[in-house]
Amino acid sequence: MEVNIAVQCSACLKRFLLIVFASLGIVFCAQAQKTDTVYLYNGDRLIGEIKGLQFDVLSFSTTSAGTIKIKWHYVTAVYSNKLYEIKLDDGSHYYGSLDSNSIDNNVFNLIPGLKESFDLHSIAVLIPIKRTFKARIDGNVDLGFSYTKASNVTNLNFGGTFQYRATKNLFKLSYDIINTFQGNENETARKQDLRILYDNYFHQFWFFRGYTAFEQNSELGLESRMNVSPMLGLRVVESHIAGVQFSLGPQYSYETPLDDEPTRQNFEALITGYVIVKRVLDPELDISVGVSYVPSFSLPGRNRFNTDASARIELLADFFLKLTFYQTFDSDPVAVSASNNDYGITTTISYKF
Numbered sequence: 001m002e003v004n005i006a007v008q009c010s011a012c013l014k015r016f017l018l019i020v021f022a023s024l025g026i027v028f029c030a031q032a033q034k035t036d037t038v039y040l041y042n043g044d045r046l047i048g049e050i051k052g053l054q055f056d057v058l059s060f061s062t063t064s065a066g067t068i069k070i071k072w073h074y075v076t077a078v079y080s081n082k083l084y085e086i087k088l089d090d091g092s093h094y095y096g097s098l099d100s101n102s103i104d105n106n107v108f109n110l111i112p113g114l115k116e117s118f119d120l121h122s123i124a125v126l127i128p129i130k131r132t133f134k135a136r137i138d139g140n141v142d143l144g145f146s147y148t149k150a151s152n153v154t155n156l157n158f159g160g161t162f163q164y165r166a167t168k169n170l171f172k173l174s175y176d177i178i179n180t181f182q183g184n185e186n187e188t189a190r191k192q193d194l195r196i197l198y199d200n201y202f203h204q205f206w207f208f209r210g211y212t213a214f215e216q217n218s219e220l221g222l223e224s225r226m227n228v229s230p231m232l233g234l235r236v237v238e239s240h241i242a243g244v245q246f247s248l249g250p251q252y253s254y255e256t257p258l259d260d261e262p263t264r265q266n267f268e269a270l271i272t273g274y275v276i277v278k279r280v281l282d283p284e285l286d287i288s289v290g291v292s293y294v295p296s297f298s299l300p301g302r303n304r305f306n307t308d309a310s311a312r313i314e315l316l317a318d319f320f321l322k323l324t325f326y327q328t329f330d331s332d333p334v335a336v337s338a339s340n341n342d343y344g345i346t347t348t349i350s351y352k353f
Contacts, residue, residue: 162176170198
């Protein structure tokens with residue numbers, strides 16, 4: 001009797017789970033409906049989901065063919081009732097959904113209570129603003145490893161970026177860890193960088209940035225450095241093929257050396273520049289260069305420079321081979337016996353999500 005009851009309970013549980021999963025499947029399918037419409041110059045009409053427009057290429061997800069890349073000048077009309085950040089090639093910014101026709105290439109921005117019209121091919125960047133917290137998160141994870149038998153040296157690289165995008169706001173966290181081991185010894189060198197920034201785009205060209213960072217570099221004799229900086233930024237170029245921006249502001253830093261030298265508190269300036277050039281067509285390729293200059297007010301004559309340059313090419317869907325060059329210079333390091341300069345090249349496999 002007990003066995004029959006157990007069997008019946010098990011069967012009821014299976015039926016219940018089947019109903020639950022089927023219901024969830026229906027809900028998810030309904031939520032995942034692809035209703036954006038794109039019209040091409042040859043008369044074709046595509047129905048799917050707009051994933052974004054960057055560097056003159058529209059990423060468009062379809063049910064049958066997956067995500068495809070379409071050159072933007074092949075598109076004659078587009079319709080989507082979803083919310084987007086829309087950047088024009090003259091630097092103008094809009095937020096809203098899209099409706100256009102293939103007769104005069106006009107696009108209408110369908111923000112409630114506001115209807116803006118502009119040329120379809122004047123759109124340089126189109127970024128979906130997702131409606132849920134999880135959907136607004138994207139980024140990448142990088143991993144690299146190398147071993148040299150002759151010198152018995154092992155290098156381990158780990159890094160990544162997470163960002164959350166909302167209307168007129170961007171939160172970004174990035175980290176990079178480079179560890180070097182030789183023989184049976186413990187770590188012989190370590191470089192770590194953790195950066196957190198918040199951008200508020202209060203103007204079509206200008207933005208406010210809140211920036212904080214943690215750094216560690218054994219080559220420069222640096223046990224730790226904490227940086228905090230409010231900054232004003234300018235987007236100089238945001239076109240179909242490239243993006244250029246600059247930012248500057250005051251900075252406070254607190255440094256702890258590896259040796260017995262005293263800690264330092266510094267008041268400085270932080271000046272940064274960033275350039276990216278990207279090809280979105282397969283294989284996807286992007287090249288970026290970021291530089292920063294930090295002159296000290298507390299220690300006149302002390303200057304710090306940082307350079308990070310990377311090239312990334314897509315190997316498989318969402319998997320990339322990434323080559324990075326980094327260089328860090330400090331004219332007056334916190335540790336007396338430390339080097340003034342640290343540089344290196346790393347190769348990693350990167351996964352984009």
